[in-house]
Amino acid sequence: MSTQTAPRPPRTRRRASEGGEHASLISRPRFLTYGLLLAFVLGSVFPLWWSFIVASHESSVVRERIPPLLPGANFFSHAAEVFDTVPFWLALGNSLIVATTVTVSVVLFGTLAGYAFARLRFRGSGALFAFVVATLAVPTQLGIIPLYIAMTSYGWQGQLAAVIVPNLVTAFGVFWMRQYLVGALPHELLEAARVDGCSMIRTFWHVVLPIARPAAAILGLFTFMHSWNDFLWPLVVLDAQNPTVQVALERLQAGYYTNYSLVLAGTTLATIPILLVFVIFGKQIVANIAQGAVKG
Amino acid sequence: MADLRSETAEVSRKPSPPPGGRSGSGKNDLTLRQRLYRFDVKSAPYFYIAPFFIVFGLVGLFPLLFTAYVSLFDWDMLADEQQFVGLDNYARLIESDQFWKALVNTISIFLLSTGPQLVIAVLLAVLLDARIRARTGFRVSVLIPYVVSLVALGIIFSNLFGHNYGLINNVLEFFGFDRINWHSDRFASHVAIATMVNWRWTGYNALIILAAMQAIPRDLYEAAVVDGAGPFRRFFSVTMPLLRPTLIFVVITSTIGGLQIFTEPKLFSDIPGSNNGGSDNQFQTITLFMYQAGFERFDLGYASAIAWTLFLLIVVIALINFLITRRIASTGEERR
Numbered sequence: 047m048s049t050q051t052a053p054r055p056p057r058t059r060r061r062a063s064e065g066g067e068h069a070s071l072i073s074r075p076r077f078l079t080y081g082l083l084l085a086f087v088l089g090s091v092f093p094l095w096w097s098f099i100v101a102s103h104e105s106s107v108v109r110e111r112i113p114p115l116l117p118g119a120n121f122f123s124h125a126a127e128v129f130d131t132v133p134f135w136l137a138l139g140n141s142l143i144v145a146t147t148v149t150v151s152v153v154l155f156g157t158l159a160g161y162a163f164a165r166l167r168f169r170g171s172g173a174l175f176a177f178v179v180a181t182l183a184v185p186t187q188l189g190i191i192p193l194y195i196a197m198t199s200y201g202w203q204g205q206l207a208a209v210i211v212p213n214l215v216t217a218f219g220v221f222w223m224r225q226y227l228v229g230a231l232p233h234e235l236l237e238a239a240r241v242d243g244c245s246m247i248r249t250f251w252h253v254v255l256p257i258a259r260p261a262a263a264i265l266g267l268f269t270f271m272h273s274w275n276d277f278l279w280p281l282v283v284l285d286a287q288n289p290t291v292q293v294a295l296e297r298l299q300a301g302y303y304t305n306y307s308l309v310l311a312g313t314t315l316a317t318i319p320i321l322l323v324f325v326i327f328g329k330q331i332v333a334n335i336a337q338g339a340v341k342g
Numbered sequence: 343m344a345d346l347r348s349e350t351a352e353v354s355r356k357p358s359p360p361p362g363g364r365s366g367s368g369k370n371d372l373t374l375r376q377r378l379y380r381f382d383v384k385s386a387p388y389f390y391i392a393p394f395f396i397v398f399g400l401v402g403l404f405p406l407l408f409t410a411y412v413s414l415f416d417w418d419m420l421a422d423e424q425q426f427v428g429l430d431n432y433a434r435l436i437e438s439d440q441f442w443k444a445l446v447n448t449i450s451i452f453l454l455s456t457g458p459q460l461v462i463a464v465l466l467a468v469l470l471d472a473r474i475r476a477r478t479g480f481r482v483s484v485l486i487p488y489v490v491s492l493v494a495l496g497i498i499f500s501n502l503f504g505h506n507y508g509l510i511n512n513v514l515e516f517f518g519f520d521r522i523n524w525h526s527d528r529f530a531s532h533v534a535i536a537t538m539v540n541w542r543w544t545g546y547n548a549l550i551i552l553a554a555m556q557a558i559p560r561d562l563y564e565a566a567v568v569d570g571a572g573p574f575r576r577f578f579s580v581t582m583p584l585l586r587p588t589l590i591f592v593v594i595t596s597t598i599g600g601l602q603i604f605t606e607p608k609l610f611s612d613i614p615g616s617n618n619g620g621s622d623n624q625f626q627t628i629t630l631f632m633y634q635a636g637f638e639r640f641d642l643g644y645a646s647a648i649a650w651t652l653f654l655l656i657v658v659i660a661l662i663n664f665l666i667t668r669r670i671a672s673t674g675e676e677r678r
Contacts, residue, residue: 079472086466087483090545094490096509097498108507111516155393162390174391181398185598185656187629188649189405191642192412196405198419212401215394243379246386275491277605278629282637292493296608299497300615306501313494324489328482332549 094317101125101311108306124311131302133287134315137294144206144290145273148213152269153262155215160223161254165231175224181217190282197283208283209290213273219265226261227254267327274320291316406653413646424643431647441648443623444631445655447532451607451627452600454536459544460592464585466548468577471555481552484545495538496609503534503610525612528624535625538606547592554588555581590667597660601652604629628652 099113102121107113128134162168163175193212194203202208231254239249255262277292284290286297298312324331372380413431415424435441470481487495502509503524511521524534558581566576607619607627617634619626626634628648636645 079469079474083469083474083480086469086545087480090484090486090541093495093498093502093541094486096502097494100501108501108504108509111512113509158390159394162387166387166390168384168387171387174395178394181402183594183598183660184402184406185602185653186402186406187602188632188653189402189409191636191646191649192405192408193401194636195412195417195419195642212397215397217394217398220391220394245379246382250390271489275493277491277493278633282633292491295491295493295497296615299493299609303614306507309497310501313497317490317494320489320491321486324486328485329478332478332481332485 094314097310098314100306101314103307105304105306105308120307121311121314124307125315127308128298128312128315131308132294132298132312133289134291134294134312137289137291138319140206140289141274141291144209145270147210148273149266149270151210151214152216152219153266156219156223156265157227157255157258157262158250159215159220160225160227161231161250161258163220163224164227165233165236178217178220182221187278190279193279194282203283204285204288206284206288209276209280212279213276216269219269222265223258223261227258230261231257263327264331267323267331270323271320409646409649409653412643413650415643417642417646419640419642427643431644432651434644435647435651440623440626440631441628444619444626444628447528447607447619447623447625448601448603448627448629450529450532451535451539451603451625452597454532455539455543456593456596456600458536459540459547459596460589462540463544463547463551463592466544467551467555468581470548470552481549484548486545487542488546490542492542492605493609495542496606499534499538499541499606500610500612525610525620526622526624528620528622531610531620531625535603535606535610538610539600539603543596547596550592551585551588554585558584586668590664593663593667594660597663598656601656601659602629603627604633608633628655 096113098121099115099117100107101124103114103118104120107118159178163171163178197203197208202211235253235257236249239253244252275292276290277296280290280293281296284293286293289297295312295316299309302308414426414428416427416430417424466484470477470484474480501507503511505511505521505523505525508524510524515521522530524530562580562584563576566580571579604627607625607630608617610625611617611619613621617626617630617638619630629652632645632648632652635641635648
């Protein structure tokens with residue numbers, strides 16, 4: 047707002063590619079906009095860059111008043127040390143198993159329920175969907191004590207199932223897929239499938255799923271990131287011998303906190319996979335966010 | 343669609359049995375297959391939504407309600423029978439200085455994060471909404487912090503805010519300021535933790551607000567310009583009122599998340615692995631307090647009382663927030 051100063055209607059340059067989205071009456075941003083945005087981006091990236099710098103030098107660099115701006119040569123030796131200190135391969139494998147299972151399940155069940163709420167008529171659908179939306183605001187994290195008691199009595203403590211099962215379906219997943227399918231799934235297609243005598247589940251598989259794919263991909267990405275980064279519940283129910291990445295990281299920090307390079311090599315290693323996923327799919331996520339996917 | 347409907351209806355009036363069995367005539371002439379189909383159509387929706395309700399009921403709603411039950415006991419995992427203590431756990435809670443401290447810490451960190459974060463997020467959304475080059479690049483970049491796990495974030499920022507070697511104190515000293523003891527000073531530690539929260543969530547919220555901004559019809563702005571509204575007037579009289587639902591959404595979600603802050607204070611501790619939230623509990627939040635009571639001391643009844651109290655607190659604050667946001671965002675708006 048501070049940058050889009052006085053409107054200068056006649057002078058505004060109009061670019062064919064962008065003009066459509068924005069009123070030509072509002073002036074083109076000046077360098078202040080870019081300056082602020084650049085500052086934001088630098089601020090967003092800097093802590094990560096700094097931790098990589100420390101991880102690739104020796105711990106003593108943190109004592110230098112001005113840290114080096116370029117990485118050193120020791121990242122791989124510190125990374126190897128991480129793998130020796132905590133069961134990091136196991137943790138990576140565990141996180142991968144948990145996040146993948148949870149993602150597939152959340153997307154599948156979210157799409158099924160979202161489709162039912164979006165297009166199928168059944169008694170009580172309105173009230174049930176309102177219930178789903180209301181549960182979005184329920185802090186289920188606060189129920190971990192009975193959940194812990196239950197998991198312990200079933201002997202699930204320390205097992206990945208204890209982390210997977212509570213996250214198999216989410217209210218957000220149902221809500222998200224429903225919102226998308228309401229707009230994207232043509233009645234005609236469902237009608238045609240019905241006329242052809244297609245069973246409900248085949249209709250879902252062959253008609254609904256292909257159409258739901260774009261929203262399902264985004265939901266999958268968010269779910270994967272969320273599951274990968276989940277901490278409180280895994281910390282409660284898993285132990286240090288069979289951890290997820292986040293639990294292993296916490297152990298690393300708790301045991302070796304003065305060895306800055308080692309600990310920050312751990313955070314870098316834990317961040318790289320998720321950052322890769324993000325870099326590959328980031329554009330899609332962002333495009334989707336900016337498409338008004340969240341309608342409040 | 344209407345055409346299709348009447349078409350199928352027509353089909354079903356013909357003598358040959360329709361494949362779909364949608365005919366309104368008596369049930370007697372339905373074949374087994376048609377009956378199965380009918381059952382399929384009627385029951386399928388319930389099967390499709392069942393997984394959510396089952397999972398939510400078992401691992402969401404039931405534990406939350408059962409927490410209230412556990413909070414009435416002196417719950418011992420090893421005992422065969424749990425000892426009922428009534429509201430004792432709550433009485434202990436109210437008398438506990440640590441609880442009140444944690445409550446104040448939580449609210450202080452929450453205010454220090456949510457307030458500035460919203461203002462910056464709206465500003466950032468305005469910047470991203472401008473006609474800039476490399477638009478997607480900027481949008482992707484501001485989302486990077488959101489991808490970083492809270493544990494990694496906690497470790498990194500705990501180091502950045504370190505007293506002797508932390509980069510932030512180095513920079514302060516470089517510019518001639520005193521070093522700040524980010525970990526032991528109560529208010530400073532709240533600022534540091536709020537900084538982590540803001541760092542991670544501002545870009546994310548900015549993109550959500552941006553999405554809502556782009557849904558505002560551009561001719562409204564053109565009309566405002568024609569009416570002689572400057573950029574500030576446009577922002578406060580056009581943009582803000584139309585952002586209201588989104589701002590409410592953002593505020594409610596940050597309330598629910600913000601009051602449950604756990605990972606940041608846990609990893610910010612200068613004694614790693616500790617659940618104290620500082621030597622004097624100066625930055626222990628309620629969820630960390632609950633974790634400590636439940637999983638360090640295994641005082642599960644007491645921990646449940648903490649959880650249930652926090653739950654009620656969240657409901658109350660979310661409601662207050664909702665009312666305030668509605669009022670703020672509606673000032674200057676002519677009722678439509």
